[in-house]
Amino acid sequence: MTETRRVAIVTGAARGIGAATARRLAADGLAVALLDLDEAGAKEVAASIVADGGSALGLAADISDAAQVSAAVARVASELGAPTVLVNNAGVTRDNLVFKMTEQDWDLVLTVHLRGAFLMTREVQKHMVEAKWGRIVNLSSTSALGNRGQANYAAAKAGMQGFTKTIAIELGRYNVTANSIAPGFIATEMTRATADRLGRDFDEYAAERAKAIPVGRPGQPEDIAHTVSFLVSEGAGFVSGQVIYVAGGPKA
Numbered sequence: 001m002t003e004t005r006r007v008a009i010v011t012g013a014a015r016g017i018g019a020a021t022a023r024r025l026a027a028d029g030l031a032v033a034l035l036d037l038d039e040a041g042a043k044e045v046a047a048s049i050v051a052d053g054g055s056a057l058g059l060a061a062d063i064s065d066a067a068q069v070s071a072a073v074a075r076v077a078s079e080l081g082a083p084t085v086l087v088n089n090a091g092v093t094r095d096n097l098v099f100k101m102t103e104q105d106w107d108l109v110l111t112v113h114l115r116g117a118f119l120m121t122r123e124v125q126k127h128m129v130e131a132k133w134g135r136i137v138n139l140s141s142t143s144a145l146g147n148r149g150q151a152n153y154a155a156a157k158a159g160m161q162g163f164t165k166t167i168a169i170e171l172g173r174y175n176v177t178a179n180s181i182a183p184g185f186i187a188t189e190m191t192r193a194t195a196d197r198l199g200r201d202f203d204e205y206a207a208e209r210a211k212a213i214p215v216g217r218p219g220q221p222e223d224i225a226h227t228v229s230f231l232v233s234e235g236a237g238f239v240s241g242q243v244i245y246v247a248g249g250p251k252a
């Protein structure tokens, strides 16, 4: 164990899984930077972490824009310290059957998830390499295994797994681990939007989805935050290049 206060960056932290992860890492004793397109939301979650006695900074950044990524990471380094934990969580869905899917919807989903994780990782790994310590967690999904209406998202989330394994190989020599978490059905704005798109009441939709989940309930953002907490912990340094399905059972 070390006494160093680690600095974490969580993307897409204004709500949902990212917000729960930022809260959990702050409760674990890390200083946390919350990046999101939604600046007000990121600042609001950061303020609630500070009110609870944690250290947090909310920042606006589009993770698919290299200049914004570079500026945001520089600000985190100067205000909180060198970031050595990165959770690539920000994401979007633009679901449609492939014959109706537009090029814009394909490009946006691939860009936010894959280009976003790439740009963030490229920027933050400099600090990890210098510190000779780092933890990267990339959000994949059970949709990586295939999911009707999500050709773009499934491709992006399968891509996250290959990206994770490759950076685990490249950065391992610097004592940096990289792992993916592939959540199943988690109750957030993202799954609420899916229910809306299908014209379904969210609670009914979630109850129906829960019937196919072995533990018999939808996941909560805190379920994913707990797994992130483990993967970024000091003791998890020999776990790298893995994909952990956090789905209440063995498959989607």
Ligand code: NAP
Pocket: 011, 012, 013, 014, 015, 016, 017, 018, 035, 036, 037, 038, 061, 062, 063, 064, 088, 089, 090, 091, 092, 112, 116, 139, 140, 141, 142, 182, 183, 184, 185, 186, 187, 188, 189, 190, 191
């Ligand atoms: P969410 O509630 O929709 O939150 C995603 C956050 O990411 C939003 O605050 C969004 O901001 C932000 N974001 C989107 N594009 C961004 C960009 N270019 N730059 C910075 N921030 C951006 O989603 P969630 O359900 O918590 O999901 C979090 C992650 O887990 C995603 O990667 C998702 O694919 C993955 N996941 C979720 C589930 C699930 O069941 N919920 C299952 C498997 C995997 P705006 O609102 O301003 O767009």
